[in-house]
Structure formats: structure tokens, C-alpha cells
Amino acid sequence: MSATSFGFNAERVHEEVAELATEIHGLLLVPGEEGYAAESSAYNLNNPLEPALVVGAANTADVQAAVRFAAGHNRPVAVRATGHQVIRSTREAVLINTSRLNGVHVDAVNRIVRVEAGVRWHEVVEKAAEYGLAPLNGSSLDVGVIGYILGGGQGPVLSRSQGYASEHVQMIEVVTADGELRKVTADSEPDLFWALRGGKGNFGVVTALEMCLFPVTEFYGGGLYFAGEQMAEVLHVWRTWAAGLPEEATTSVAVQRLPALPELPEPLRGAFVLHVRFAHLGPASEGEALIAPIRAVTTPLLDAVTKMPYTSVGMIHMDPPQPMPYYDRTTALRELSAETMDAFIELTGPGSDCPLASVEIRALGGALDREPAVPDAVPTRGIPFIVFAAGVGGPDQAGLLQGYLDRIMRRLAPWAVEGNRMVNFLSADEATTAEELRLVYGAERYRRLAEIKKAYDPLNVFRVNHNIVPA
Incomplete structure (x- = not known):
């Protein structure tokens, strides 16, 4: 085992690992051990995860043991399912990899699916389709279900008619900072x-949740x-x-400068394009008339709008x-x-540098504006559009890419909702302080979140995130 390069006492880490090893059924790794890199890999390669310890949880008991251990040693807890979520520095953290918790069970009669912590959307979509049902998934089927829903969850087909995915959760099983497994419902x-x-x-x-499915094929x-x-x-x-x-x-649109990858069809390979996305629930004839x-x-260049199976x-x-x-x-x-659109075109169009x-605009509205029957903490209701921009490149291109991202944010500021962001889209550079996160959620919602944080995580064990500080 080697941990000296990570800025903490290696001997202390060894002692702690020996203590935890007696309780873990899955993997337990420290930096330098075989499997550590794979177990703690991230989707964004510019935000590597370098935790003090990695627990590859084999079951819920492993999660409980890891949380109790972290709290007892004053270490933060980070969570990795698919590696898509943004995480701040994890160098002192216990990282819990939940990818082995991969159960999916569909109750077709009640149109409910139980999903464990490591499941990706494609697994739920495929399983639900066997029963003529569909979940409220996001745009990417490779993203983890749990992280998506904890941020609200806005998708490309069902959300404008059904609202955020979080609205349709019936039950959540969660290990809190005291190591207790709670079965949490609205009641x-x-x-x-x-x-x-x-x-x-x-x-x-x-570790698991239950949510509604919809009769869509x-x-x-x-x-x-x-x-x-x-x-x-x-x-x-x-x-x-x-x-x-x-x-x-x-619908949504994205200005894309695509890579020259062989898996892309010829008209798109290495091309500069405007990608108009569209989905309609209903007869194909109605959808065809709407997109006309x-x-x-x-x-x-390419028309790929057609009747599709939900899968x-x-x-x-x-x-x-x-x-x-x-x-x-x-x-x-x-x-x-x-005027807003002219500014967007000026920033991203053929005359720009x-x-x-990709720079995309998602049109929200519809059920995404309505408060659900069982309220949740999602802060973006009533916001009509979200802009998400991304540049691909490593640290050597950080100045160029981050500089242009800043330029876009400044130019669109006259039409922006102050401080408000879609929580699932927050990057490592956004909402880095409590005050900025208060703007994201709004003062009253953030106040309530901070009070609940105090009740369930007073020592702020879960702080390797866009952190809500206990009140």
C-alpha cells in the first residue's frame, strides 16, 4: 500500500484500513493498490478522484460501515456510481463506489420500479420496456439513476408532460451520517x-429508491x-x-463542433452543426406536423426524426x-x-471563434413549471430555458476553454436568472460558496435545506459536493 503522495500520514491510513477491513464484504483499497484507479475513475477526466480510501460496496451493510468509519475518523464521504457527478477534492475522503448495487425490479401492476444505487438508466429503460413502461430518464442512458434523480432530473421526452423525475419518487433508502439505514417516504x-x-x-x-413508471412504448x-x-x-x-x-x-438545440470519429455518420464527421432535438408523445402524424x-x-444535413421505440x-x-x-x-x-438569440449566435456561430x-439551449416549461403534489427541493420551476456549454480539452486548454465559457456567461447575463442553475448541471467551478449555492436554491429553500442538514448531518460528513452547510 502506498499513500504518501496524497498528503496524509500513511501509517495512520494503514491502521484505519485494518480497522475497516473487518467489516467490509466488498473491496477496500488505498492509493497505489491494484484496482484503485478503476474503482475511483471519473467521467470528467479533468476532475480525477483521489480518495484516501475506496470502498467498493458489495451491499448496504458495506455502505453503513464506510459511513460510520468516515464519521468516526472525521473524514468526508464521497459517492461514486458511474463517475458522472462532479466532486470536489477527495484526498482525505472515503469514496464509496456503489456500482455493484445494481438491482432493478419492476412492479408492472403498480407501475413502480425499485432501483439500487449503481444502476444506469439504460438498465431501467430496457427492463421497463419489457412491460410496456418507461421511466423519466435523462438524455444520456449511461448516467446513473440515483444521482440524476437527487438533482431533480429533466428528460428529453416525458418531463414537459410529467415534471421532474424527483416528483415521482415514492420511497428512498438512505444511509445517513450516523450510519443508520432509513426508509424515507413523504409520510x-x-x-x-x-x-x-x-x-x-x-x-x-x-442505496435504493422506488419511482413511478409510465405507459409509454x-x-x-x-x-x-x-x-x-x-x-x-x-x-x-x-x-x-x-x-x-x-x-x-x-425540444432543445445544440451548436456542436463534432469530432472526426468513424462512428459518426459521414455528414456529421468533424462537422460544425446545429442539432435540433425533438420528441413528441402521440401519433407520428401529429409529431410530423409539429416539426414541419x-x-x-x-x-x-441529416434528418433522424422518426417513430422510435422508447428504448x-x-x-x-x-x-x-x-x-x-x-x-x-x-x-x-x-x-x-x-436579441438574446442574436447574442447566442454571435457567441457560437460561424463568425465566432x-x-x-457544444453549447445547448433546453426549452423547459409545461409540467416542469408546476409544483408537485408532494413538494421537493428542486429550484428551477418557472424557468423557461437552460443553457449548458462544454469544451473538450485537458488542463493545457483550461485557459482557452474556461475563458470562453466565462465570455458566454457574461454575454448572456442580461437575460439570465440571477444565481439559478439546474443542480444536475452545476460544474466544479459553479456554486463554490454557501452564498452562491444560496442563490441557486433561493434564500428560503436554502434555509430549510441547511436546517435539515443540521438535523441529519451536523458534522457535514457529506461535504464533497456542492455543499449545503449545516445551519
């Missing part, structure tokens, strides 16, 4: 149930790819067209599945006027 522990759904990973390690949708040189013409039509869509339809104004603007939902956004180094930022817009791989 059993209403404050914690409220905070978990939107408060991200601040309140414990979720197919949709009409996909992507239209236009040459980047034609983006202004398309975007100004999209801006007004999107505002008139029914709740059964969802966009098709009429100009001939696309093909990942084809709408075509998010990259493989880990990569990137920098990203996000903002919320209160309006998308002609934009080095970013």
Missing part, C-alpha cells in the same frame, strides 16, 4: 424526503442536423416555434458515452428574445 420523514429530492448528495448515501422524435452556417435562420424560427409546442412535445416548420426552414430514447441527444476531459458552465434564461464542443 415517514417528510423533511428528509423533501431535501433528498433536489438537494443532491448532501444528506446521505442513497414509443415516441416520434430524434434529431435534425443543419449546417452550422445556416444556424441563424433555423434558430430564429426555433425560438418562436418552441414556445408554442404542447406539453407532449419537447423546422424542416421547412432549410434542408438538413432508443438516447438517440435524441446522442450524448458521448466515453469519459473525456472537459470544462462546462450553465445558466438559466428568463427569456429567449430575438468559439472553441467549445
Whole structure:
């Protein structure tokens, strides 16, 4: 075992590991050991995880033991399921890898699925489809279910008609800072149930949850790819067209500078494009009529909008599945006027020097604006648009990419909602202080979250995140 390069006492780490090893059924690793790197790998290669200890949990008891151990030794707890979530420095932390907790069970009669902590969306989508059902998943099916839902969860097909995924959670099993496994519902522990759904990973390690499924087997949708040189013409039509869509339809756009990868179809390989995403729940004829104004603007490079089985939902956004180094930022817009769109085109269009791989605008609205029957901590209701921008590159390109991301945020600031961000899109550079996170959630919501944090995690064991500090 080697831990000296990580800035803490190696002998103390060895003693602690020996103590914990008697309770762990899965893996227990420190830096330098075989398997450590794989167990603590991250999706964003610019945010490596370098924890003091890694527990590859084989069961819920392992999670409890790891949390008790961390709290008892004044170490923070970090959680890794798929490695997509943003985590701050983990060098003193106990990292709990939950990827082995991979059970999925569908109750088709009640349209409920039980999902364990390490499950990815594609597993739920495929299992639910066997019963003619669909979950409220996100744009990427490689993302973990639990982390997505703890941040609210906005998807490309069902969200505008059904709301955030967190609204449809029935029960959450969570290990809190005292090491106790709690079965949390709206009736059993209403404050914690409220905070978990939107408060991200601040309140414990979720080991399983139960959520509703929907009787959906197919949709009409996909992507239209236009040459980047034609983006202004398309975007100004999209801006007004999107505002008139029914709740059964969802859309977003992304300005993309695509890599020259062989798996991309020829028209898109290495291309500069505007990607218009669209999905409609209902007859294909209705969906075709809805998308017609966009098709009429100009001939696309590729038209991949068609009737699809729900299992093909990942084809709408075509998010990259493989880990990569990137920098990203996000903002919320209160309006998308002609002036706003002109600024967006100026920043990302053919006349710009934009080095970013993707800059997208997601149109929200519909059920995403409505408060659910059982309230949660999601802060973005009532916000019509989210902008998410990302540049691919390592630390040698940090200045260029982060500088341009800052430029986009400044230029769009006149139309931005102050401080507000979609929690699942927060990057390591955003909401780094309690005051900034208070702006994200709003003063009253943050106050309540901080009070609940004090009740369940007074020592702030779960702090390797966008941290809600105990009141």
C-alpha cells in the first residue's frame, strides 16, 4: 500500500484500513493498490478522484460501515456510481463506489420500479420496456439513476408532460451520517424526503429508491442536423416555434463542433452543426406536423426524426458515452428574445471563434413549471430555458476553454436568472460558496435545506459536493 503522495500520514491510513477491513464484504483499497484507479475513475477526466480510501460496496451493510468509519475518523464521504457527478477534492475522503448495487425490479401492476444505487438508466429503460413502461430518464442512458434523480432530473421526452423525475419518487433508502439505514417516504420523514429530492448528495448515501413508471412504448422524435452556417435562420424560427409546442412535445438545440470519429455518420464527421432535438408523445402524424416548420426552414444535413421505440430514447441527444476531459458552465434564461438569440449566435456561430464542443439551449416549461403534489427541493420551476456549454480539452486548454465559457456567461447575463442553475448541471467551478449555492436554491429553500442538514448531518460528513452547510 502506498499513500504518501496524497498528503496524509500513511501509517495512520494503514491502521484505519485494518480497522475497516473487518467489516467490509466488498473491496477496500488505498492509493497505489491494484484496482484503485478503476474503482475511483471519473467521467470528467479533468476532475480525477483521489480518495484516501475506496470502498467498493458489495451491499448496504458495506455502505453503513464506510459511513460510520468516515464519521468516526472525521473524514468526508464521497459517492461514486458511474463517475458522472462532479466532486470536489477527495484526498482525505472515503469514496464509496456503489456500482455493484445494481438491482432493478419492476412492479408492472403498480407501475413502480425499485432501483439500487449503481444502476444506469439504460438498465431501467430496457427492463421497463419489457412491460410496456418507461421511466423519466435523462438524455444520456449511461448516467446513473440515483444521482440524476437527487438533482431533480429533466428528460428529453416525458418531463414537459410529467415534471421532474424527483416528483415521482415514492420511497428512498438512505444511509445517513450516523450510519443508520432509513426508509424515507413523504409520510415517514417528510423533511428528509423533501431535501433528498433536489438537494443532491448532501444528506446521505442513497442505496435504493422506488419511482413511478409510465405507459409509454414509443415516441416520434430524434434529431435534425443543419449546417452550422445556416444556424441563424433555423434558430430564429426555433425560438418562436418552441414556445408554442404542447406539453407532449419537447425540444432543445445544440451548436456542436463534432469530432472526426468513424462512428459518426459521414455528414456529421468533424462537422460544425446545429442539432435540433425533438420528441413528441402521440401519433407520428401529429409529431410530423409539429416539426414541419423546422424542416421547412432549410434542408438538413441529416434528418433522424422518426417513430422510435422508447428504448432508443438516447438517440435524441446522442450524448458521448466515453469519459473525456472537459470544462462546462450553465445558466438559466428568463427569456429567449430575438436579441438574446442574436447574442447566442454571435457567441457560437460561424463568425465566432468559439472553441467549445457544444453549447445547448433546453426549452423547459409545461409540467416542469408546476409544483408537485408532494413538494421537493428542486429550484428551477418557472424557468423557461437552460443553457449548458462544454469544451473538450485537458488542463493545457483550461485557459482557452474556461475563458470562453466565462465570455458566454457574461454575454448572456442580461437575460439570465440571477444565481439559478439546474443542480444536475452545476460544474466544479459553479456554486463554490454557501452564498452562491444560496442563490441557486433561493434564500428560503436554502434555509430549510441547511436546517435539515443540521438535523441529519451536523458534522457535514457529506461535504464533497456542492455543499449545503449545516445551519
